[in-house]
Amino acid sequence: MPRKKQTVQKQRRRKVYNPGDADAIHQKKRGAFALFSNYKLFAAIGVIALAGGLLLTTVLSTRTSNATRSGDLGVRGQGVIRTTPEPGQTPRSGASGNIKQYPAPPPMSIDPAKTYTAVIKTEKGDITVELDPSLAPQAVNNFVFLAKDGFYNGQTFFRVVADESGQVLYAQAGDPTGTGSGGPGYTLPFEQTDVRFDAGVLAVARPQEAGAPNNGSQFFFTLAEAPTLDGKFTAFGRVVDGLDVLRQLTLRDPQSQQDPPPGVRIESIQVTEA
Numbered sequence: 001m002p003r004k005k006q007t008v009q010k011q012r013r014r015k016v017y018n019p020g021d022a023d024a025i026h027q028k029k030r031g032a033f034a035l036f037s038n039y040k041l042f043a044a045i046g047v048i049a050l051a052g053g054l055l056l057t058t059v060l061s062t063r064t065s066n067a068t069r070s071g072d073l074g075v076r077g078q079g080v081i082r083t084t085p086e087p088g089q090t091p092r093s094g095a096s097g098n099i100k101q102y103p104a105p106p107p108m109s110i111d112p113a114k115t116y117t118a119v120i121k122t123e124k125g126d127i128t129v130e131l132d133p134s135l136a137p138q139a140v141n142n143f144v145f146l147a148k149d150g151f152y153n154g155q156t157f158f159r160v161v162a163d164e165s166g167q168v169l170y171a172q173a174g175d176p177t178g179t180g181s182g183g184p185g186y187t188l189p190f191e192q193t194d195v196r197f198d199a200g201v202l203a204v205a206r207p208q209e210a211g212a213p214n215n216g217s218q219f220f221f222t223l224a225e226a227p228t229l230d231g232k233f234t235a236f237g238r239v240v241d242g243l244d245v246l247r248q249l250t251l252r253d254p255q256s257q258q259d260p261p262p263g264v265r266i267e268s269i270q271v272t273e274a
Contacts, residue, residue, distance in 0.1 A: 104186055109145065117240075136204075156178060156262070168246065172221075183218065199223050
């Protein structure tokens, strides 16, 4: 039986638009794609965006200029200072009226071969300290700079701690806020010193956390044997006169007392070199 002839239908060929084909370029855009072919619309949007950007820049520039004149930028640089209180007028909080902040530590300006002596004048009397640049040159250089710049004037010995018998263990100063958390606006690298901490050692304060840098301005005196401090703090001087004055400082600890008494005020620190 003869086979029935099959009818084969030819499939309609679909047009494929590849990138760059003339047919694809001339095809009418639909929906969102139509926007991309509207050059006038894009030009209008560009003009509006440009005008808006210029307006925003003008507004921000005006605000920045006004903030600079009024001191509201929040950037505390060298020269920011308030009036130092007169003797007997140091606030009960222990904060100083002399607040200076610096953008960075001072450049090295001392001569490690020279001897530097600091006389700390307080309401209780003078404390004379011999600074040792060979021990910690950066700490000595920093202390000399801040003392000569009047940073410590008006500040107090904000933390003076004694044992149960009343013997003063150490006295701490150098914080313009009087809280133990303030400084000059920068920190210092820790300098390892091999010094035995006993009565009269002057050292830089630093946080207890491992690897923490030295505070930029806070310092303390030990007034008794303190072997647990050996190697953990940067020692940079020693008291040569005035240990009795340090032992007469008002006991206070803002970290443990809710309302500590006013601390003994530092009138000034005079530094000489020889």
